[in-house]
Amino acid sequence: MDRLRATSDSGRLLPVVPKDSLTNALNAIVFSTELSEDELLSHLDTVLTVIQEKQRGAAEQVAVSGVLPTLAQALRRRGPLTLLTTKLVSELARERVIKERCGETGVSSALMSVLVCMDQELLIHAGHAIARLSYDCRFQQEQLLRLGVVPQLVRILRRFKDDKALEEVCLLALCNIGDIGEGGEDGGISWERGLSLCPEESVFRGVNCHSCGFGSMVTVVRLTQWSPEQHTVSIEVLPRYSFGFWTVHNNQRTVRRSPLSHLGACPKFYNVIKYSVQNIPNSRSFKSRVFHIFL
Template identity: 45%
Template sequence: MEDTTETDSLTDALQAISVSTDLIEEELKPHLDTLLDALLEKKKDVAVEISKSGILPILAQVLKNKSSLSCQVALVVAEMAREAAVRSLCIEAGLVKVLVPYLDSGDQEMLLNAGRAIGRICFDNTHQQDQLVDAGVIPRLVSIMKKYPENDPLVNVCVLALCNLADMDVLKLQFVECGIPEVLSEMIRGLQGGSDPHTLCSIKVASNLTVSLLLGDESMQKCFGEGSGIVYQDVVSWLQSSNTQLHLSGALAIANFARNDSNCVKMVELGVVPHILTMLEQHIHEGDVSVLHAGLSALRNLAIPATNKARMLDDGVAERMKALLQSDMAPVQFKLLGMLRMVLDGQEEAAKVLGTDATVLSRVTEWCSVKDHVGVRGEANRLLAALIRYGRSPEVVQAVAQADGMRHLISMSKSEHVIMQNEALVALAIASEIDFAESMKNMVMEADLLTVLKRILEDPTGTMEVKLSALSLIGSLATSSVMKKELEDVNMKGSLVDLMDHSSSKLALQAGAILSLLGDTS
């Protein structure tokens, strides 16, 4: 009976508003109260019923007239617009257009209601968002955030509205030029230390928006400010906070700043690496995969410039991140292996240290044959090859062989991926030249590697780089008395003789040198 009464009162209110011509405020207010009560009770289809009753143009007129009921009407519209089904009707009635001027209001409640209404109506509507930008909404939202920083609900409404607009790439620079990242940084500084769900949610939204603004190259550079920008400095402080969300956003932001070499060099000079390492160590045992993944991505990006590698190793990257080898999370394993390979590039001493560490080699060779994650398997094999390529020492070769790593490299030399195949061939050539053991001969024969090498030399579509690497390996094998007969048995000489006529003088010369080693002077 009560439901019927409430339904009747809603119907009466809608009828009364729809026939109202003079828009007398005293008469409209109780009917608006009825609408609001029904919406706040979140009864099914109430918003749709209101939107289809024909009163939306009347509500738009009330807002246009700037009456004392405007704040209440804006609240009604905001509550209605929670329902996706009514948003297009709100737009057709012109509600967005009449709500936008209220973003200049001095009444914080009015700002809150208008902001919520606009944000909800225009959510996921690119055309409407374009119109909001044209209407100058961005500086208005920034102004509200600067004017009322203590009003958390109002600031959150502005941030959420900006998040919707930030998806439009062309606006990222405009956001930065309006000072939005600095406002967000200040907002986060004020919220840090709080642990209630509302505060944590605000931190998440604000820090996510900051990261999204860094996806644009120009906006990212402005925020970086050669390492002295307030936003960059705040991001570094996020890494040192106790908030997991800020750790994640901080790492993602550093990875974005590290999209060009000059920024990478500057950040390493300014000492960001130890902060990332300390932050990652806090999550090793908690196992927060998102933070670990983001932090390792940032380290990998930072390690790309050649000048950064030695400094990062001095900062303890390889030594401190060894603990992550115990992780059983594939995304973390994948990023860790890629990062270590990048930082070891050309670093002989570091490669020798890691390449003779039995614990490291045991874990890496275990991942070389992991079945359920092809990315981890690939990166583990590539790191193994890199340890030999960069370490270039008998100790590393022996340690890798002892860890059963040669078997994996021989298997990798058959890879369909040219880069991986080439890396394996180079590593095997170095290993064979440094220390060719009897056990390696057995593996070479069991894997039918000589046939693979012969096929590479004879492949008319093969790359020059892979052919040269295959020749290097054949040359290393040819210096071993135990392998000469095996090379003869597969008629490697025939393939080498054919290369003597190759258009590449480099290939022809190398083939001739190997033929000499094999005792063929034809």
């Protein structure tokens, strides 16, 4: 009997799949032409289980197996295999070795074809795949931009205004494509709708709280409609400080030792604070990106 892993992303117990089972599953997906849909679903689930368990060398094995073009075809066909295939691609998109091959194997363009569907669960998994592919990967950011991913994400945001989970995925994908992924590839940002000054504008505010106590980073995404088919998407990352930060900053002239010296355990946040102290009040924005799009 297979040993069971305690948890998974979906909350179910996952079997520990031997390496030869992964090889057999990949070969069956790539080379078998007479398998039933149930058999293919079983093999896809085997590969998904291995990737979720982060077994050593599994991502590299998938990358060289030749399965990625087959997965791209399954994404485009739309059928019983599409949802599980999209989940699998979403998990694979975390891996650097997979990101490097998704363009040449057609996976990136196939994900674009999924974004036009009306199935919200499918859209969430496709959105996660796009967010993970583009996170900290300039090649994928540029390719997805050329494929027209921003207009598709804006369409989804406008069409499914009441789906909070889908909204958050699309906003995360926009930030990662714009290389402003402050929350990481899987988010870590709490989003809310902000107040807009005109009916043609939608504002989303995302807060990524830091554990160091001084403040947080606020990501502001604005969708501005100039005409029925023309939009501007602007993304800006701003600092938001607590009262304690300003107290420290105002008192630093009378304290010889740097009040930020204890932040050595938080190097990224230390750099942010150091930069902001040196530039107050001349600079208020750390990062920004604007997309002009036609739907």
